[in-house]
Amino acid sequence: MWLINSSIGRKLVMSVSGLGLILFLTFHMAMNAVALFSGEGYNMVCEFLGANWYALVATVGLAALVVIHIVYAFILQIQNRRARGSERYAVTAKPKGVEWASQNMLVLGIIVILGLALHLVHFWSKMQLTEIVGGHEALVYQGLAIAPTNGAALIAINFSNPLTVAIYVIWLAAIWFHLSHGFWSALHTIGWNGKNWIKRLEVISNVYTTIIVIGFIAVPLLFLAQSLIDSNFVLEYVKNTL
Amino acid sequence: MATIDSKIPEGPLAEKWTNYKAHQKLVNPANKRKLDIIVVGSGLAGASAAATLGDLGFKVKCFCIQDSPRRAHSIAAQGGINAAKNYQNDGDSVYRLFYDTIKGGDYRSREANVYRLAEVSNNIIDQCVAQGVPFAREYGGTLANRSFGGAQVSRTFYARGQTGQQLLLGAYSALSYQVNQGNVELFTRCEMLDLVLVKDENGKERARGIIYRDLVTGEIKRCSAHAVVIGTGGYGNAYFLSTNAMGSNGSAAMQCYRKGAWFANPAFAQIHPTCIPVHGDKQSKLTLMSESLRNDGRIWVPKKLEDAKALQAGTKKPNDIPDEDRDFYLERRYPAFGNLVPRDVASRAAKERCDKGFGVNNTGLAVFLDFKYAIQRLGKQAVADRYGNLFDMYEEITDDNPYETPMMIFPAIHYTMGGIWVDYELQTSIPGLFAIGECNFSDHGANRLGASALMQGLADGYFVLPYTIQNYLADQIQVPRFSTDLPEFEAAEKAVKDKIEKIMAIKGTRSVDSIHKELGHIMWEYVGMGRTEQSLKTALAELEKVEKVFWSDLRVVGVADTLNIELEKALRLLDFIEIGKLMAYDALNREESCGGHFREEHQTPEGEALRHDDQFSYVACWEFQGEGKQPELQKEPLNYEYIKVQTRNYKN
Amino acid sequence: MEKNISFTLKVWRQRGPKEKGAFKEYKMQDIPTDTSFLEMLDILNEQLVNKGEEPVVFDHDCREGICGMCSLYVNGHPHGPSTGATTCQLYMRKFKDGDVITVEPWRSAGFPVIRDLMVDRGAYDKIMQAGGYVSINTGGVPDGNAIPISKEKADLAMDAASCIGCGACVAACKNGSAMLFVSAKVSQLALLPQGQVEAARRAKAMLAKMDELGFGNCTNTRACEAECPKCISISNIARLNREFISAKFKD
Incomplete structure (x- = not known):
């Protein structure tokens, strides 16, 4: 099977799974953006994407993409280390024109996974997972039971903690670096590139990645800022969502 | 003294090669498989010969001293390859290429060989294009040409300043194809150290193999074959400083010479006029600047001796010398060809000026090659398009910018026209031993024209040897494969x-x-x-x-x-x-x-130069007489039937 | 223009592929800046031979940047700090008095060390033998002008064809991938009508051989392109990807 046996095949798998994940991030970011404007609207989205069959199918698909992407990343890494030989260079210098991210994709990827784990604990386990196992409340906040579909409340509660927000910022920065290389690289791997396109793709990739990451980062920052300005903000906000 | 039979076929000049091919002996496909051929060297001649012989069905063993056949020094040829295609409609023809080559060689080469070379030159271009050699093209999609020294037509095909590289990679890819097909076996990092002769049943000694050293392990090994072909290039490195690669050597040719192959015209060595001058005693080699630079660069030294002295002392810069005080000595002496005279003429003229004290660098051994006029005429961009990479290379080596200050050049040993004597079939005086490319004394007479070395190497390898070697091998089909245990080995x-x-x-x-x-x-x-x-x-x-x-x-x-x-x-x-x-x-x-x-x-x-045709119109063949003894001279007379022998004239 | 510099050379010395290597330091005194890097090593070797020590073994041949034989990793860069140049085109004026210059061989599983700084690049020959050619015989080909080729295509093919097979791309790649080398040959031939005929077959065969010989997977870091002495673009890699993937989908 050439997707396993050939180097370009393996890279194609990385590329396509990566592009799929970028597509997911785009949807996710668009969804989050709703929370910036209306908690109610955001919760409608959460309800829509709860433990319904289509959302579950999509989740399984998504999980598969993540697993494939990670497994292939490790396979490639091991093969590449082996190809490098047993001796390392004593002196190395980064040549001009080489992005830092491109040479550190695995490290960035690991940071992304760790962030993802935390993110799943913060949100997904409280929401979709809780629904799946038949639970009716995500958590209890100051005596108020929060429903698993009440994403807006979870956002407000989680992002009132400055430490959590700081971790999210680092996580998203890693995603930015990972994508700034990964996006054009994925397109390059499927063969979309040429003398003129190489610059264009890099610009497109940087702009797109920046938009996505800003979209994500805006939510925690906004909610943290509001909770810092007004100490009652979270409680008020949560009450409004009930 | 043996009589020399150069085996020139009968018939009119233009029909000799056709006649030869029509009447030569061939080897049938089933027998080809049973015959082994050793090819030593993997440059243009060696690689093209090995590929073509493999393609015909012979079992070929190809040796090179480098780590890959692609490294052979043919790769360094910059300017181009000649062919009589007349794509430019400027009056070129097979006859004209033949004539220019004989004249350029100062009437010291064989008419029949040179005519054949001109004839097959066109096939080479077709072959290389089919291999995927990216020759320069016009916007209309046809092949582009440039002009070169010693010719009044534009017949030189080129691939930027890397023609040798592209042609060699073409031959190397053909060779790789044959390795893939199982017809050629490669022996890289292996150096031939002796030729092995074995007596046949009639007591006649034939070339039957080589002794070689595996350069990685140091082992001395043997290899046997029905015929041995050497294509190991020239011996310019005898001068230590030359434009040859560090590894280029004349050893294989000398081993053949010691075993009885005649060495012809060894004195004919080409000194290339446009090399970067020597800069110090630690220098390991000389770098050639392509002859194509002479298309647009003008060569000069100061008219006044005091200006030359000032340049040598470093008190004056070249651009301080006004045009009227510059001596464009090639244009002065040779109005018809100007800066495009053949290499030997240009080199000697530079030496003459420097000997008179007009040299322009601190050693007094350099002349200027100036692009100021070309930049004025064509613009800097056009000059950069044509020669940009050469200018960069020059600047890297000398730290001078040729766009602003003239280049300094001086002649250096470049190519050796002399080499192992071969007959029309490219067979040496030892039966079964063939020599091709620069390694043989070949077709260039006493001087080679620019862009003709690539032509000759590929002509020998693709289109001549694969025919003529069969005439020899046809008699060898009964001979079984050799054991290397023979006492001769x-x-x-x-x-x-x-x-x-x-x-x-x-x-x-x-x-x-x-x-x-x-x-x-x-x-x-x-x-x-x-x-x-x-x-x-x-x-x-x-x-x-x-x-x-x-x-x-x-x-x-x-x-x-x-x-x-x-x-x-x-x-x-x-x-x-x-x-x-x-x-x-x-x-x-x-x-x-x-x-x-x-x-x-x-x-x-x-x-x-003053020739004495009455006494020296011959190929000087030197025969080894033993270590420390003076070699014996034999003469192969050169008869010109179709060309009138004249004094070369590049003046008008 | 001319001046002399003194510096310390740290050179990798290794007896054989299986033996352990180590750096050895040499003090170089009063080297003229207009000597080339390899001439500087010649000077070192002359000194070593005069002391009865074995010279440093390194590959070199044409010394004008075209044969692709020279292969030194100097101060963290294949072919040294100059861009668009091979080791033999590196001159000592690039260095300063008192510098420490570290010289290593190409390091990659595909290029085992033979001795000191000399490595075995036979793998490149094997990749070429797998398909880096147009399968034609000598003779029997059409006239050179029979198939017009646009200047643009011919120039692009020439850009790719200028690869000298030195191995700097593999040496520079943190993945030890030979994709730039393979893609340059695949591109050159795929761009020209003569090579188009078997383009799919060629891409598959050359890539399979590259993988088989243990070269790594390309991750588009662009280090190869940055260090290539002939400035070959990674857009060739995209073309190889395209050729290969479309060939596989057609199967």
């Missing part, structure tokens, strides 16, 4: 081992390079651009001394039975000393000036 291997042992046992104080530099100095001083009877006799005496130093004071560190770069160089140096002597003998014998060989006693009042 054993003896040859022992001789090689003894020689190595002897060299390793010297344990003196001198490094190989230091002796090689001494040799080079002697060659350049006494067997260089201008030779006299006195200088050549001095050379012979000095060479004896160098040989003594070699055998008494050489130091080769390390051991022989492993990788040993000093030993490799020592073995080659020994052959260079022998070649040096051979060149001096030949130059001494040839009491005339022609092409690259200039005897100062023989010049016209204007300082042009």
Whole structure:
């Protein structure tokens, strides 16, 4: 099977799974953006994407993409280390024109996974997972039971903690670096590139990645800022969502 | 003395090759599989021959000293390859290419060979295009041409400034295809150290194999075949400093010579006019700047001696000298060809000016090649498009910017027209031993025109040898594959081992390079651009001394039975000393000036080369008589039936 | 223009592929700045030989940047700090008095060390033999002008064809991938009508051989392109990807 046996095949798998994940991030970011404007609207989205069959199918698909992407990343890494030989260079210098991210994709990827784990604990386990196992409340906040579909409340509660927000910022920065290389690289791997396109793709990739990451980062920052300005903000906000 | 049969076919000049092919003997496909051929060398000639012979069905073993066939020094040819396509409609024809080559060679080459070369030149272009060689193209999609020294038509095909590279990679890919097909076996990092001759049932000695050294393990090994082809290039590195690669050597040719193959016209060495001047005593090689630069660059030295002195002292810059004080000596002396005279003429003219004290750098051994006028005429961009990479290379080496200050150039040893004598079939005087490319004495006479080396190498390899070798092999189909256990192989291997042992046992104080530099100095001083009877006799005496130093004071560190770069160089140096002597003998014998060989006693009042056709219209074939003995001269007369022999004239 | 510099050379010395190597330091005194890097090593070797020590073994041949034989990793860069140049085109004026210059061989599983700084690049020959050619015989080909080729295509093919097979791309790649080398040959031939005929077959065969010989997977870091002495673009890699993937989908 050439997707396993050939180097370009393996890279194609990385590329396509990566592009799929970028597509997911785009949807996710668009969804989050709703929370910036209306908690109610955001919760409608959460309800829509709860433990319904289509959302579950999509989740399984998504999980598969993540697993494939990670497994292939490790396979490639091991093969590449082996190809490098047993001796390392004593002196190395980064040549001009080489992005830092491109040479550190695995490290960035690991940071992304760790962030993802935390993110799943913060949100997904409280929401979709809780629904799946038949639970009716995500958590209890100051005596108020929060429903698993009440994403807006979870956002407000989680992002009132400055430490959590700081971790999210680092996580998203890693995603930015990972994508700034990964996006054009994925397109390059499927063969979309040429003398003129190489610059264009890099610009497109940087702009797109920046938009996505800003979209994500805006939510925690906004909610943290509001909770810092007004100490009652979270409680008020949560009450409004009930 | 044996009579020399060059086996020129009967018939009119234009039909000789066709007639030959029509009547030669061929080997049928089933028999080809049973015949082994050794090809030594993987340059344009070697690789194209090995690929084509493999493609025909012979079992080929191809040897090279580098790590890959693609490294051969053919790769460094910059300018282009000639062919009589007449795509430019400027009056070119097979006859004109033939005529220009004979004339360029100063009437010292064989008519029939040169005509055949011109004839097959067109096939080479077609073949290379089909291989995917990215020749330069016009916007309309057709092949582009440029002009070159010694011709009045544009017949040179090129791939930027890397024509040699592209043609070699074409041949290398054809070779790779045949390796894939199982017809060719490659022996990389292996150096031929002797030729093995085996007597046939009639007692006739034939070339049947080689002894070689695996350069990585140091092992001495044997290889046998029905025929041996050598395509190992020229011997310019006898001068130590030359435009050749560091590894280029004349050893394979010398081994053949020692086994009885005649060495022809060794004195004919080409000195290329446009090289970067020598800058110091640590220099390891000279870098060629493509001859194509002479299309747009103008060569000059100051008119006034005081200006030259000021340039040498560094008190004046080239651009301080006004146009009216510049002596464009090639344009002055040769109005018709101007800066595009053949290489030997341009080199000698530069030497003449420098000898008179007009040299322009601190050593007084350089002339200017100026692009100021081309930039004024065409604009900087156009000049950069044509020569940008060469200018960058020049700047990298010299730290001077040729867009602003003229380049400095000086002649350097570049190509050797002399080599192993071959007949029309490219067979040497030893049956079963063939020589192709620069390694044979070939088609260039006393001087080679630019862009003709690539042409000859590929002509020999693709289109000539694969035919002519069959005429020999057709008689060999009954001969079974050889065992390398034959006593002849054993003896040859022992001789090689003894020689190595002897060299390793010297344990003196001198490094190989230091002796090689001494040799080079002697060659350049006494067997260089201008030779006299006195200088050549001095050379012979000095060479004896160098040989003594070699055998008494050489130091080769390390051991022989492993990788040993000093030993490799020592073995080659020994052959260079022998070649040096051979060149001096030949130059001494040839009491005339022609092409690259200039005897100062023989010049016209204007300082042009003066030939003596009545006495020297022959190929000088030198036969080895034993170590330390003077070789014996045999003459192959050159008869010109179709061309009127004239004095070369590039003036009008 | 001319001046002399003194510096310390740290050179990798290794007897054989299986033996352990180590750096050895040499003090170089008064080296003229207009000597080339390899001439500087010649000077070192001359000194070593005069002391009865074995010279440093390194590959070199044409010394004008075209044969692709020279292969030194100097101060963290294949072919040294100059861009668009091979080791033999590197001059000592690039260095300063008192510098420490570290010289290493190409390091990659595909290029085992033979001795000191000399490595075995036979793998490149094997990749070429797998398909880096147009399968034609000598003779029997159409006239050179029979198929017009646009200047643009011919120039692009020439850009790719200028690869000298030195291995700097593999040496520079943190993945030890030979994709730039393979893609340059695949591109050159795929761009020209003569090579188009078997383009799919060629891409598959050359890539399979590259993988088989243990070269790594390309991750588009662009280090190869940055260090290539002939400035070959990674857009060739995209073309190889395209050729290969479309060939596989057609199967």
